[in-house]
Amino acid sequence: MRILLVEDDPMIGAAVADGLRGAGYAVDWVQDGHAGSRALAADTPYALLVLDIGLPGRDGLSLLRELRGRGGSLPVLLMTARDAVSDRVGGLDAGADDYLVKPFDLDELLARARALLRRAAGRADPVLSHGRLRLDPAAHLAWLDDAQLTLSAREFALLHALLERPGAVLSRAQLEERLYGWNESVGSNAVEVHIHHLRRKLGDGAIRNVRGVGYTLGSDQPETS
Secondary structure (H helix, E strand, O other), X not given: OEEEEEOOOHHHHHHHHHHHHHOOOEEEEEOOHHHHHHHHHOOOOOOEEEEEOOOOOOOXXXXXXXXXXXXXXXXXXXXXXXXXXXXXXXXXXXXXXXXXXXXXXXXXXXXXXXXXXXXXXOOOOOOEEEOOEEEEOOOOEEEEOOEEOOOOXXXXXXXXXXXXXXXOOEOHHHHXXXXXXXXXXXXXXXXXXXXXXXXXXXXXOOEEEEOOOEEEXXXXXXXXX
């Protein structure tokens, strides 16, 4: 899952970006409002915008109004040092979905991000499940039946992407967009390697290859290998 972070403070931005990546998200981080506007105008399929209000070049509320003005429904989590009620009301009325006042705890930001992503996906249950598979994004845990799986960060993120849309076929390009940010190198067969490792842990029937299209969860229960 890919997140756009727009934050000009280098210490806060680095901490938030590292925290989001540690939770399994791909993160693109820009540090001014104009760069944020360009990123949002691109075709990158972001799942969430984490947006600071006080930005150089162009403030966050202007960026938010532009996004909503062109019909963008991307969930937005605002961050700001302004703690007056009028500032919070102004941000929410401009189209933000949630609001964090600095300084904040990183765990709270991650919890709010997960809640916004669940809401955008139309889910209330924080645990994703399909057949014998279950995945808890908050705890960063996954199970096959009652056995806890040992997954790398990329394997977890890939399984998360497939479990969010269990009936959909996701192309290699779509999965790469979910797994890697701008500055991360992607090997030509990186997705295939992660799929291979997941199949060894879940069983060959867990992930199905639709030739020429992409990958989807198997319709049958995974078979243990």
